[in-house]
Amino acid sequence: MTHPTDPLMRWDDVLAGFDPVLGLEVHVELGTQTKMFCGCRTEFGAAPNTQTCPTCLALPGALPVVNAVAVESAVRLGLALNCSIASWCRFARKNYFYPDMPKNYQVSQYDEPIAYGGWLDVEVPTPDGPRIHRIEIERAHMEEDTGKSSHVGGETGRIQGAEYSLVDYNRAGIPLIEVVTKPIEGIGALAPELARAFVGELRALVVALGISDAHMHQGSLRCDVNLSLRRTRVDELGTRSETKNVNSLRSVARAVRYEMQRQGALLEAGGRVVQETRHWHEDTGVTTSGRSKEQAEDYRYFPEPDLVPVAPDAAWVEELRSALPEMPADRRRRLQADWGVSDLEMTAVLNADALAVIEATIADGADPAAARKWWMGELARLANERDVELGQLGIFPADVARVIALVEAGTLTDTMARAVVDGVLAGEGSPDDVVTGRGLQVVGDDVSLLAAIDEAVAANPDVVEKIRAGKVTAAGVIVGAVMKATRGQADAARVRELLMAKLGV
Amino acid sequence: MPAITPEEVAHLAVLARLDLPAEHLARLRAELDIILESVATVSEVAADDIPPTSHPLPLTNVFRADVVQPSLTAEQALSAAPATESGRFRVPRILDDES
Numbered sequence: 179m180t181h182p183t184d185p186l187m188r189w190d191d192v193l194a195g196f197d198p199v200l201g202l203e204v205h206v207e208l209g210t211q212t213k214m215f216c217g218c219r220t221e222f223g224a225a226p227n228t229q230t231c232p233t234c235l236a237l238p239g240a241l242p243v244v245n246a247v248a249v250e251s252a253v254r255l256g257l258a259l260n261c262s263i264a265s266w267c268r269f270a271r272k273n274y275f276y277p278d279m280p281k282n283y284q285v286s287q288y289d290e291p292i293a294y295g296g297w298l299d300v301e302v303p304t305p306d307g308p309r310i311h312r313i314e315i316e317r318a319h320m321e322e323d324t325g326k327s328s329h330v331g332g333e334t335g336r337i338q339g340a341e342y343s344l345v346d347y348n349r350a351g352i353p354l355i356e357v358v359t360k361p362i363e364g365i366g367a368l369a370p371e372l373a374r375a376f377v378g379e380l381r382a383l384v385v386a387l388g389i390s391d392a393h394m395h396q397g398s399l400r401c402d403v404n405l406s407l408r409r410t411r412v413d414e415l416g417t418r419s420e421t422k423n424v425n426s427l428r429s430v431a432r433a434v435r436y437e438m439q440r441q442g443a444l445l446e447a448g449g450r451v452v453q454e455t456r457h458w459h460e461d462t463g464v465t466t467s468g469r470s471k472e473q474a475e476d477y478r479y480f481p482e483p484d485l486v487p488v489a490p491d492a493a494w495v496e497e498l499r500s501a502l503p504e505m506p507a508d509r510r511r512r513l514q515a516d517w518g519v520s521d522l523e524m525t526a527v528l529n530a531d532a533l534a535v536i537e538a539t540i541a542d543g544a545d546p547a548a549a550r551k552w553w554m555g556e557l558a559r560l561a562n563e564r565d566v567e568l569g570q571l572g573i574f575p576a577d578v579a580r581v582i583a584l585v586e587a588g589t590l591t592d593t594m595a596r597a598v599v600d601g602v603l604a605g606e607g608s609p610d611d612v613v614t615g616r617g618l619q620v621v622g623d624d625v626s627l628l629a630a631i632d633e634a635v636a637a638n639p640d641v642v643e644k645i646r647a648g649k650v651t652a653a654g655v656i657v658g659a660v661m662k663a664t665r666g667q668a669d670a671a672r673v674r675e676l677l678m679a680k681l682g683v
Numbered sequence: 684m685p686a687i688t689p690e691e692v693a694h695l696a697v698l699a700r701l702d703l704p705a706e707h708l709a710r711l712r713a714e715l716d717i718i719l720e721s722v723a724t725v726s727e728v729a730a731d732d733i734p735p736t737s738h739p740l741p742l743t744n745v746f747r748a749d750v751v752q753p754s755l756t757a758e759q760a761l762s763a764a765p766a767t768e769s770g771r772f773r774v775p776r777i778l779d780d781e782s
Binding site for chain 1: 749760770775
């Protein structure tokens with residue numbers, strides 16, 4: 179796919195001439211059973227328009243009723259983000275015409291968000307080691323998701339030039355929480371990594387709270403990047419662009435960097451940044467202009483008359499606060515100490531998104547070092563090869579723990595263990611099923627090993643002479659013969675031991 | 684001083700996707716003016732101790748348990764649509780050719 183290419187400024191020149199001002203809006207799609215205002219299912223990937231009803235299709239006379247779990251999730255996320263929780267707030271109608279909203283308005287919150295004024299500490303890598311940066315949270319509010327449109331005609335799947343569009347309303351009305359940061363300033367070159375770190379930390383938080391699966395590739399966590407540049411030493415804010423739906427952590431950093439370079443080149447050439455929505459293109463790594471941003475008042479927000487106010491009881495809020503789970507940053511610190519790994523190793527684990535699977539593997543009885551070795555080595559390689567997340571690879575932490583246990587017990591060699599993992603991934607059942615099914619097992623019985631060694635010794639008298647004469651390396655030939663005779667299932671180290679004992683070397 | 688200007692009425696018409704001729708806009712402006720003035724009398728009566736409200740009933744926290752209710756079938760959902768394709772609502776082109 180090609181896009182009109184904007185000139186980009188060299189990264190160093192952007193940093194020399196401009197300060198970025200970054201604002202992030204993250205939409206978290208909640209994992210509730212039902213939608214925000216009706217009892218329709220929220221299952222991802224269902225056949226189109228099979229999860230709709232009069233309320234989410236905006237048929238005349240249908241009335242919304244708020245999902246209690248969605249409100250609870252919003253309060254819990256607000257608390258985890260160190261926000262104040264409103265004692266009283268309302269929903270508002272955001273009016274706009276777009277076919278993905280059948281009502282011609284989206285029910286959202288406007289000037290009365292349920293949570294406001296919080297912060298989240300994130301860790302960014304810098305040349306001088308990790309640095310903690312506090313991101314101020316403006317607000318977190320409740321709203322409903324829109325339907326999903328696909329565009330027909332014109333360039334593949336794009337709205338520009340399409341002849342018409344097709345809409346699936348399964349997603350319309352799924353509860354969302356939108357988290358909005360305050361403008362993040364004075365961060366210069368750290369902007370891309372900081373944006374990425376914030377979204378990553380928020381995702382970890384949402385997962386810890388259990389309020390969303392937070393799969394960015396399925397759109398259950400979506401990020402809009404607001405970015406403007408101002409000239410260094412000039413105290414005037416620039417015009418911002420809003421880049422929508424940046425749907426991976428890596429892309430968040432890339433989109434920030436791209437917009438900084440695009441706006442830098444534009445401003446340097448005497449141009450003007452237009453306040454507009456831009457689309458991020460994952461494939462080409464560029465943003466392109468979308469519709470220019472309507473002004474806030476054009477949405478004609480007004481209090482939603484079909485819903486009564488939400489007034490979280492203070493005692494209930496405190497109850498939810500006291501029941502919050504361990505925060506992701508605390509958990510990382512605890513696990514790092516438990517496992518005894520360096521900052522560098524921990525970063526590698528986090529970047530591979532392997533924290534949860536390693537933790538679960540250890541919980542299933544595996545040694546921390548072995549658990550890390552498997553998930554960060556063989557399994558990470560396989561996940562990468564198949565382009566899936568570790569959690570989606572098709573092998574459970576309990577399986578990995580079992581394989582590790584079999585290796586430690588001497589039942590499997592490393593090579594066999596990898597074959598067992600292959601078997602599990604190929605759908606041959608549990609590790610024990612694969613061991614039985616493929617006949618993989620170290621031949622642990624010394625008697626049968628000795629018999630095989632006797633045969634090999636008898637067949638290679640010249641080699642035996644060399645070994646007795648002190649050429650120990652020649653033992654490899656006998657060991658190899660035994661391994662061959664046992665179809666690779668003997669423990670080579672044990673074979674060597676028995677051989678040496680037999681020959682009295 | 685009218686409560687609403689011709690420019691505001693024209694802007695609202697654009698936002699509401701109404702293509703109205705000038706004389707219609709002028710008539711609407713006059714009618715809206717009367718409505719706004721009538722409503723404005725409420726604010727004369729409402730003293731500072733009466734908070735603005737968006738709902739006539741003194742209710743808060745009307746919630747629904749997160750329990751799945753039956754949805755419509757796709758056929759039912761699409762039955763009133765002017766056009767459908769592949770189980771989806773078919774809608775006219777969304778963007779004009781400006782981009």
